[in-house]
Amino acid sequence: MLLKSLPFLLSLGLLTGYANSYGQAKNCAKNCTCTVSGEIVDATTGEAVAFATVKIIDSDKGVLSNAEGHFEIRGLCVTEVDIEVSHIGYKRIMHHHDIYHPRLQVQLAADEVVLESIIVEGESTGAGLLSLAEVALEGKKLDEVKNKSLGDALATLSGVSTLKTGQNIVKPVVHGLHSNRVLIINNGVRHEFQNWGAEHAPEIDPSLVDKLSVVKGAATVRYGPDALGGVILIDAPPLELHEDWNGEVSLSGNTNGRSGEGSVELHKGFDRTAFFGQASWIQQGDLSAPDYQLTNTGKKEWSAAAGARYHWPHVDLNVYYSHFNQELGILRASVSGNLVDLANSIESEIPPNTRPFSYDINNPRQTVEHDLFKLQGKWNGDHQSLDVQYAFQLNKRKEFDVRRGANNQRPGIDLELISHILEADWKHANFKRWEGNIGVQAIYQDNNNQPGTNTVPFIPNYNVLRLGAYLIESLPIGNNWVEVGLRYDYQNFSVVGREPDNSVYKNELTYQNASFTTGYRWKFSKSKSFRTNLGTAWRAPNVSELYSFGRHQSSIDYGLLRYSISEANLVTTDDILTEEERPVPSEIGVKWVNTYQWKNKFIDAEVTAYVNYIDNYIYSRPGGITQTVRGAFPFFLFDQADALFFGLDVSSTIKHSGKWKSEFNGNYLWARDIENNDNFVALPPVNLAYRISFNTRKLGPFRSSEFTLDLGYTFQQFQAPRTISVRTLLEAKSDDINIFAENAADFDFIDPPDGYFLAGFLWRSTIGPVNTLLRIDNLLNVNYRNYTDRLRYFADDAGINVGLTLSYAF
Structure with missing residues (x-):
């Protein structure tokens, strides 16, 4: 009933608000009392730009910004204007603006830098809360990592690490949490994919992205369940009216994997319409560690996106479509024929089945396709706005294992996920100084x-219906803000699957919960501020955590309802359990995040401390090894316990002079299974990174050259569970000894790898109309293994890589 009534209610609200706002806007224009105001800053330094020229195009209205960079143009007789901002030594920018948006922040880029000038409307983060900690990757920092995976690109931000299955499958980890505990919002749409697998990376191409942001708080109130760790916000390029034809063509190559990449982007804005189009491709062969080839680690990928905007007075209509297509190889050495081969593979200095370099992608491999269509309408009223959005997503995933005979050409997993999302967000007019948002969301x-x-089937078929509603309110107190938020969600799962004997099982699961958040932002001075946010979050167990059964690429997994443990601590997988036999309640988290920022023209430093308690935390742990018709594999069990996470993120940028700059990032995470007083497997260890940069405006034929040295040290994980090797398990099996009879604590198959030091080099420059970027990763060609890489059991990580990117902007 709610779904049927929702479009009518939203339309009624839109028409009512439009009528109310139209009368108010008409008075502003009639009386010539409309105003445009904002501030102008340097896009690189953030410092105010004084005496910049701000004028209304096709009129005699214009002003200069004051010493603090502020400007205000009064006495306008229209509600929409085209403004132009310029200053000697900076790139000119034009922008279509209406009076219903908040104050503008114009970020002017100097003529000699690669950045373009941009205009930002609004102050709050994408999560809708000023008290939440947020870090962003944009401009030249984003350009440096656009040819990396989304997970590796985000890992350059403070508080973010990765969970890997080799070099090609990389998932972002925020404050120790990943997969279904970190939401990804792609161009305003909740990215829906097979997020339950550690071997499933987000199907998003960073080369087509304009900005990446990470909200570190529990942002469930705004975006719904699953945001226990945080939210990743991915922005597409903006659609600007009155914009000349412009775009960029980029070509890249890398020595490790002998890859080639290319991308193209095109924009155009008219009086009422604007559009953009993008496309990219990549082909990569086998990667290599310092001492050997990593056989079957090739990649083929292409993606495309297009968007259009139509603008009426008060109303914007946006449409967006993207397609992502990818084929990935998984290290051949991760598959063994029997238990002895598995033990030998883990212990071998050079992985078995290592072959010379090739572009061929053989089994094990996976292919993924993802389509996103979005239709969005936004009405801007007098100090209020209404945003209504519908999105459709189609995700196709096939995973091919090493199988016998004709089955080797068949996928072992073949899934198709269809998602419909309808949501509305109303930013209401101020009520007794309170301002905020009210929204509803429906997902099927x-x-x-x-x-x-x-x-x-590894997981059963299922349907999901999710309904949610939220309220977020903010109150300014001088230069400070206090915020509160509340949300209620309802979820229903309908499950149908097959057992090994082909009999059918069914189940109906319902979960519901409320979430809240409260926060405060202190602004002590122009350069110092403090944010604190306390929020709850929750997440229903996903179908994989409940019902996964069998082989999944390089391992075997059993869901919470697909195994039992005897009194002798032996695992059996004969029966499907009911919720009465093993209750699986929702995860419920409470996260407190505190951030102190100090920013002036010489230093930009930030410290974030957080604590996150999660009741009924669901995690995957090693359960042993087993022999199947497809080979010998380690198997993992999903389990549930109360967990506590505590951590610290530190980042700073220091401008030593006009040419020298240094940056520091540090991440520390402590986590514990407090129910069983044990450690978890595969949590990111302590990591420190230092960067020093030197830039010069002229170097021979090159201008605006910048040289950067990156240094990083990753410590050995000291919070690891005990180690039981595959060889030990084999010997116990042959001697008919149950080594878990007296101690069923968690374990891992090998010790955590040693800490390692990595160095990198980057040279960015411009020659004529071409921007160049030369990058060297793992400069010292170090042998190392990443603790959060599930293929660390079998091989070292990638060795030295030299990459060159050439881009031409027009």
Whole structure:
């Protein structure tokens, strides 16, 4: 009933608000009392730009910004204007603006830098809360990592690390949490994919992104369940009216993997319409560690996106479409034929099945396609706005294992996920100085196994219905802000699956919960501020955590309802448990985040401390090894316990002079299974990174050259569980000894790898109209293994890589 009534209610609200606002706007224009105001800053330094020229195009209205960079143009007789901002030594910018948006922040880019001038409307973060800690990657920092995976690009930000299955499959980890505990909002849409697998990376191409942001708080109130760790916000390029034809063509190459990449982007804005189009491709062969080839680690990928905007007075209509297509190889050495081969593979200095370099992608491999369509309408009223959005997503995933005979050409997993998302967000007019948002959200998903795999489905088919409503309010107190938020969500799962004997099982699961957040932002001075936010979050167990059964690429997994443990601590997987036999409640988290920032023209420093308690935390732990018709594999069990996470993120940028600059990032995480007084597997260890940069405006034929040296040290993980090697398990099995009879604590198959030091070099320059970027990763060609890489059991990480990117902007 709610879904049927929602479009009518939203339309009624839109028409009512429009009528109210139109009368107010008409008075402003009639009386010639409309105003445009804002501030102008340097895009690189953030310092105020004084005496910049701000004028209304096709009129005699204009002003200069004052010494603090502020400007205000009064006495306008229209509600929409085209403004132009210029200053000697900076790139000119034009922008279509209406009086209903908040104050503008104009970020002017100097003529000699690669950045373009931009205009930002609004102050709050994408999560809708000023008290939440947020870090962003944009401009030249984003350009440096656009040819990396999304996870590796985000890992350059403070508080973010990675969970890997080799070099090609990389998932972002925020404050120790990943997958279904970190929401990804892609161009305003909740990214829906098979997020439950550690081997499933987000299907998003960073080369087509304009800005990446990470909100470190529990932002469930704004975006719904699953945001226990944080939210990743991905912005597409803005659609500007009155914009000349412009774009960029980029080509890249890398020595490790012998890859080639290319991308193209095009923009155009007219009086009422604007559009953009993007496309990219990449082909990569086998990567290599310092001492050997990493066989079957190639990659093929292409993606494209397009968007359009139509503007009426008070109303914007936006449409967006993107397609992502990818084929990835997974290290061949991760598959063994029997238990002895598995033990030998883990202990071998050079992985078995290592072959010369090739662009071929063989099994094990995976192919993924993802389509996103979005239709958005936004009405801007007098101090209020209403945003209504519908999104459709289609995700297709196939995973191919090493199998016998004709089955080797069939996928072992073939899933198709269809998602429909309808949501509305109303930013209401101020009420007794309170300002905020009220919103509703409805999501329907249909996930199905496709026929033809000749295997028992790893997860069952399921449908999901999610309904949610929220309220977020902010109150200014001088230069400070106090904020509160409340949300309620309802979820229903309908599950249908097959057992190994082909019998059908069904289940209906319902979860519901409320979330809240409260926060405060102190601004002690122009350069110092403090944010604190306390929020709750929750997450229903996903279908994989409940029902996964069998082989999944390089391992075997059993969900919470697909195994039992005997009194002798032996694992059996014969029966499907009911919720009465093993209750699986929702995860419920409470996260407190505190951030202190000190920023002036010489230093930009930030310290974030957080604590996150999660009741009924669901995690995957090693359970042992097993032999199947497809080979010998380690198997993992999903389990549940109360968990506590505590951490510290430190980042700083120091401008030593006009040419020298240094940056520092440090991340520390402490986590514990407080129910069983044990450690978790594969939590990111302590990491420190230092960067020093030198820039010069002229170097021979090059201008605006910048040289950067990156230094980083990753410590050995000291919070690891005990180690039981595959060889020890084999010997116990042959001697008929149950080594878990007296001690069923968590374990890992190998010790955490040693700490390692990595160095990198970057040279950025411009020659004529071409921007160049030369990058060297793992400069010293160090042998190392990443503790959060699930393939660390079998091989070292990638060795030295030299990458060159050439881009031409027009």
